[in-house]
Amino acid sequence: MRYKITLSYDGAPFSGWQIQPNAPSVQACLQHCLSTLLREEIAVTGAGRTDAGVNGIRYCAHFDSHCAGLETADFVYKLNAILPRSVVVHEVAAAADDFHARFDASLRSYRYFIHRRKDPFADRFSWHCGFPLDVDAMNAAAALIPGRRDFSCFEKTGGSNKTSICTVREAVWTPYTPDHVRLMGYPAQEGDYLVFHIEADRFLRNMVRAVVGTLVDVGRGRHDISWMASLLESGTRSDAGESVPGHALFLDNVIY
Secondary structure (H helix, E strand, O other): OEEEEEEEEOOOOOOOOOOEOOEOOHHHHHHHHHHHHHOOOOOEEEOOOOOOOOEEEEEEEEEEOOOOOOOOHHHHHHHHHHOOOOEEEEEEEEOOOOOOOOOOOOEEEEEEEEEOOOOOOOOOOOEEOOOOOOHHHHHHHHOOOOEEEEOHHHOOOOOOOOOOEEEEEEEEEEEOOOHHHHHHOOOOOOOOEEEEEEEEOOOOOOHHHHHHHHHHHHHOOOOOHHHHHHHHHHOOHHHOOOOOOHHHEEEEEEEO
């Protein structure tokens, strides 16, 4: 019987979602706990890769089991009891026999968090970017990204994808107020905290972190907006900006 499982995870302890030799992964952790609980060998297929340190919220996966009736609060409770603190399962639901967590997904979205002033309470899940930034320029460059095209200029070299074509639906920077500022009055100024949101039907390896690094270069004034247009037209990975750190990136939704 096939099941769809929805989970969230802190990516810091892991080398990424996918199983890696001699390195901890979310996939290996989940498979081990499911196999232990169900007393059978379980293979889990996820909605897609996340890189080392990258976090997942409402991440979806599927697995097959000989056991029926796993879609209960009791089973979820037992599974969470043996999973590490960095991983939580929200739901296990029965799925169609041909459901596929990766290939059936129609939309994925990511968010990347930046704080522009030193903040000890933001560092774990946000990147401290202390450079002066022109956010309007960053958004003007981001507005060029949506559409269906080859995004190989933002793809990590050596990838095994059959195609680098993706359809991006949205790419935008917005200010936000973290809880410690909103609830406890931590000293901050308007615009100190930014989040980048991007949605697409699929993403290439390292794509979001490369996009963010490129947009930050525009915001710093290292390149103008036309640079983004030329990258999207005919650029290579070496032409684009550097990848930003993974700890501030969240895969925050997968739509089927």
